[in-house]
Amino acid sequence: xxxxxxxxxxxxxxxxxxxxxxxxxxxxxxxxxxxxxxxxxxxxxxxxxxxxxxxxxxxxxxxxxxxxxxxxxxxxxxxxxxxxxxxxxxxxxxxxxxxxxxxxxxxxxxxxxxxxxxxxxxxxxxxxxxxxxxxxxxxxxxxxxxxxxxxxxxxxxxxxxxxxxxxxxxxxxxxxxxxxxxxxxxxx
Numbered sequence: 001x002x003x004x005x006x007x008x009x010x011x012x013x014x015x016x017x018x019x020x021x022x023x024x025x026x027x028x029x030x031x032x033x034x035x036x037x038x039x040x041x042x043x044x045x046x047x048x049x050x051x052x053x054x055x056x057x058x059x060x061x062x063x064x065x066x067x068x069x070x071x072x073x074x075x076x077x078x079x080x081x082x083x084x085x086x087x088x089x090x091x092x093x094x095x096x097x098x099x100x101x102x103x104x105x106x107x108x109x110x111x112x113x114x115x116x117x118x119x120x121x122x123x124x125x126x127x128x129x130x131x132x133x134x135x136x137x138x139x140x141x142x143x144x145x146x147x148x149x150x151x152x153x154x155x156x157x158x159x160x161x162x163x164x165x166x167x168x169x170x171x172x173x174x175x176x177x178x179x180x181x182x183x184x185x186x187x188x
Contacts, residue, residue, distance in 0.1 A: 006048040006115040010122030013053045025076035027151040032080040034149035035121040041179045048113050051092040052100035063092040098131035117142040121149035126160035133170045143170040
């Protein structure tokens with residue numbers, strides 16, 4: 001059976017108004033560039049791209065409103081919004097907590113799309129990406145972390161990657177390896 005893949009881009013749309021946000025912003029811009037390259041690879045193969053993002057604590061804002069707020073903010077927020085602005089074929093969910101699975105329609109969406117492998121990108125690697133990876137693994141999805149397309153504060157990056165690798169909760173691959181994995185398995 002083929003392992004249909006989906007790319008889940010987590011929390012890269014941000015106003016960076018959280019503690020350490022100023023330090024995280026340039027790292028997130030870098031991760032967004034790498035996530036954009038992966039997104040192009042998924043789009044070219046007709047594979048699902050899902051944006052899973054924090055709602056900024058505004059329970060009345062929808063996803064297009066979130067992207068607009070980032071554009072209006074300027075700086076890193078606007079740069080990322082410009083780089084990753086969703087295409088009409090992309091999916092999006094708003095999440096209230098760390099994991100993209102917790103209290104969201106993500107499990108239903110992945111089932112409808114017949115996804116068996118999730119490739120995770122976004123920020124922060126040691127928080128929301130990690131929580132989503134552990135939840136994906138517990139739901140028996142093949143889970144891949146596209147480490148180049150993740151943002152984390154420097155002192156937190158390696159411990160998070162090591163935890164994921166040691167626990168076997170996720171494969172940790174670079175973008176080239178992710179694309180090779182897609183090419184090896186999606187045509188089966």
